[in-house]
Amino acid sequence: xxxxxxxxxxxxxxxxxxxxxxxxxxxxxxxxxxxxxxxxxxxxxxxxxxxxxxxxxxxxxxxxxxxxxxxxxxxxxxxxxxxxxxxxxxxxxxxxxxxxxxxxxxxxxxxxxxxxxxxxxxxxxxxxxxxxxxxxxxxxxxxxxxxxxxxxxxxxxxxxxxxxxxxxxxxxxxxxxxxxxxxxxxxxxxxxxxxxxxxxxxxxxxxxxxxxxxxxxxxxxxxxxxxxxxxxxxxxxxxxxxxxxxxxxxxxxxxxxxxxxxxxxxxxxxxxxxxxxxxxxxxxxxxxxxxxxxxxxxxxxxxxxxxxxxxxxxxxxxxxxxxxxxxxxxxxxxxxxxxxxxxxxxxxxxxxxxxxxxxxxxxxxxxxxxxxxxxxxxxxxxxxxxxxxxxxxxx
Amino acid sequence: xxxxxxxxxxxxxxxxxxxxxxxxxxxxxxxxxxxxxxxxxxxxxxxxxxxxxxxxxxxxxxxxxxxxxxxxxxxxxxxxxxxxxx
Numbered sequence: 016x017x018x019x020x021x022x023x024x025x026x027x028x029x030x031x032x033x034x035x036x037x038x039x040x041x042x043x044x045x046x047x048x049x050x051x052x053x054x055x056x057x058x059x060x061x062x063x064x065x066x067x068x069x070x071x072x073x074x075x076x077x078x079x080x081x082x083x084x085x086x087x088x089x090x091x092x093x094x095x096x097x098x099x100x101x102x103x104x105x106x107x108x109x110x111x112x113x114x115x116x117x118x119x120x121x122x123x124x125x126x127x128x129x130x131x132x133x134x135x136x137x138x139x140x141x142x143x144x145x146x147x148x149x150x151x152x153x154x155x156x157x158x159x160x161x162x163x164x165x166x167x168x169x170x171x172x173x174x175x176x177x178x179x180x181x182x183x184x185x186x187x188x189x190x191x192x193x194x195x196x197x198x199x200x201x202x203x204x205x206x207x208x209x210x211x212x213x214x215x216x217x218x219x220x221x222x223x224x225x226x227x228x229x230x231x232x233x234x235x236x237x238x239x240x241x242x243x244x245x246x247x248x249x250x251x252x253x254x255x256x257x258x259x260x261x262x263x264x265x266x267x268x269x270x271x272x273x274x275x276x277x278x279x280x281x282x283x284x285x286x287x288x289x290x291x292x293x294x295x296x297x298x299x300x301x302x303x304x305x306x307x308x309x310x311x312x313x314x315x316x317x318x319x320x321x322x323x324x325x326x327x328x329x330x331x332x333x334x335x336x337x338x339x340x341x342x343x344x345x346x347x348x349x350x351x352x353x354x355x356x357x358x359x360x361x362x363x364x365x366x367x368x369x370x371x372x373x374x375x376x377x378x379x380x381x382x383x384x385x386x387x388x389x390x391x392x393x394x395x396x397x398x399x400x401x402x403x404x405x406x407x408x409x410x
Numbered sequence: 411x412x413x414x415x416x417x418x419x420x421x422x423x424x425x426x427x428x429x430x431x432x433x434x435x436x437x438x439x440x441x442x443x444x445x446x447x448x449x450x451x452x453x454x455x456x457x458x459x460x461x462x463x464x465x466x467x468x469x470x471x472x473x474x475x476x477x478x479x480x481x482x483x484x485x486x487x488x489x490x491x492x493x494x495x496x
Contacts, residue, residue: 092495093464094418094453110449116457126458 031257031303034365034407040372040380041085041406043072043359046398048087050105052408053393057370057384060393066105074359076135077104077406078161080143086162088132088148096131098148100162115148115156115165117172127152127172134359135162136197139204149194153181153211155223170224171209171217180228180245186213195358196252200259208252208262215247216264232280234268250296251358258305261336265298265310265358272337283337287312291324291331291342297361301369301386306336309343309363309387311356311373322353330371330387346390347381359402374400411484413443416491422450431487436467437477439487454489464492 040051040060047065054060066072070089078084083104090096098111120126129150138145144161147168155168171177181192196210205222208229215230228245235247248267255261260275270284270293284293294315301307309332314320323329329344354375361373372382372393380394380403413431415423423429431446433439437459444451454465459477461467467474468488469481481487 091418093462093491095456095462097449097453112448114449114452116452119457119459128456128458128460 031365033303033367037408038364038366038370039406039408040362040393041075041077041402041404042374042380042394042397042400043075043087043402044374044378044398044400045071048072048075048089048105049397051380051394057364057366057382060380060382062394062397063105066108067099071131072401073131073133074135074402076137076404078137078146079406080137080140082409084161086135086146088135090131096129096150098132098135098162098165111158111162111165113164115150115154116167117154118167118169127154129154130191132156133191133193134195134197136199139199140201142204145204147197147199147207149197149209151191151193152187153177153192153194153214155194155197155209157223168223170219170221171226174226180217181211181214182246186246188212196249196264198252198254198262200254201256202259208254210249210252210264212248212250212267213246215245216249216252216262217245229273229278230280231278232273232282233264233266233271234282236268251298253298253300255300255305257303261305263298263300263308263337265295267294267315269293270295270298270310270337281337283333286333286338287331287340288342291329292316295356296321296358297356297373299361299363299371302363302365303367303369304334307332307334307386308337309361309371310340311361313355320353321355326351326353328352328354330373330390332387343383343387343390345388346383357401360400362403362405364405365407370405372403372405374403376400411439411481411487413439413487414489416489418491419450419453419489422447422453433481435477435481436469436474436479436487439481440477466490466492 038053042049047068050063052061073088075087085101087099097114099108101108117127134149136147146158148156155171156165158165198208200206207219217226218229219226230247249264252264262273264271269282271280272283273280287293295312299309314324328347331340333340356373364370368386374380376399378397382393383390431439431443
């Protein structure tokens with residue numbers, strides 16, 4: 016792999032410089048993984064050959080600490096789940112020696128079984144080789160050797176209230192209940208957040224040994240008590256690296272922001288246009304402006320079609336932390352475009368202006384070099400897109 | 411004894427569709443198989459030692475329902491992946 020194709024590390028600091036190198040998109044699909052390489056101007060894009068064709072690539076993530084290690088959460092329709100690892104940006108791969116797996120229970124008891132690894136998160140910048148994985152059903156796993164071996168995080172997986180927090184299988188999403196949005200406070204490696212569908216948002220201040228629910232103010236319309244302590248359905252939760260005490264989430268029941276000191280979610284989706292609503296899967300943060308956030312609304316009415324409202328795709332952006340939202344649909348089809356964008360399938364690069372990218376379940380990748388003011392289709396005809404991550408390549 | 415490998419697992423066996431593994435029970439054979447072809451067992455057996463839902467394992471002509479089945483010299487193990495999907 017030539018050096019120019021190796022991604023550069025992005026340190027987590029209080030001053031995040033704009034990226035200037037070419038961008039690559041890491042694409043996880045229902046039928047394999049791809050890398051899409053852009054040029055320096057982000058005008059032309061080249062799709063790689065498929066990697067692990069036929070495997071379900073739930074999440075493909077670069078280690079920002081070394082800029083070259085990729086981890087991929089994979090399964091197939093019939094085989095058990097695993098994690099593949101590349102130390103040369105996808106040129107060669109090796110399977111994890113011990114993939115995430117729940118502890119074996121004594122004979123006669125029903126133990127948990129990992130159906131698939133859903134979410135991969137590199138650990139704190141000061142803990143090289145630490146990774147976290149979230150699974151379906153909801154489980155948290157940690158690796159301290161770059162993803163080669165994985166250990167169960169007992170503080171969550173064996174917590175006596177885990178079953179109560181997460182509910183039963185019927186409480187999860189149709190393709191399995193999930194742990195996602197594993198967030199690490201850039202100031203403190205012990206400070207973690209997780210999101211669960213279902214379960215809600217939880218916080219740990221001791222590297223996962225203990226957990227507390229963090230759902231005050233967040234609606235759960237599908238519960239008898241619409242404001243329970245836990246049991247919510249966050250679709251995607253984000254923490255701003257420059258303002259780590261600010262959290263945003265796109266929830267099953269709206270768009271929210273939390274100032275951690277206040278400890279209460281505020282429904283900023285109430286400020287979205289009423290005819291659009293504030294339901295969706297992804298939420299994306301501006302890398303340098305904690306007040307700027309993008310969402311991609313979907314139809315959450317009646318039986319939840321989960322497609323662009325009225326067949327008219329649009330992103331919405333706020334520049335004031337959710338007080339007001341602006342529609343961004345230039346370049347999208349004006350009608351009859353019934354797109355679904357999954358929770359891991361929208362992302363931003365760190366350029367100035369920021370590049371935005373999302374993948375649809377119909378196998379298209381759309382992007383904007385202008386922070387959403389103008390959109391264009393970058394890639395067509397790939398399989399159903401599950402995840403998309405933007406990374407900067409070295410110059 | 412002889413173990414027949416489905417196409418989905420042949421990336422572990424160097425594309426061989428037929429390999430050798432030893433053991434007195436199905437569990438032993440699968441452990442031996444994993445020693446020879448690291449990672450293959452977890453793709454077909456869960457962490458709770460159950461056969462995964464879309465996998466079938468036959469000992470000669472008989473389907474195994476768990477890993478305790480005893481084996482005799484000369485038995486043939488046949489691992490089969492479901493063909494369903496889309």
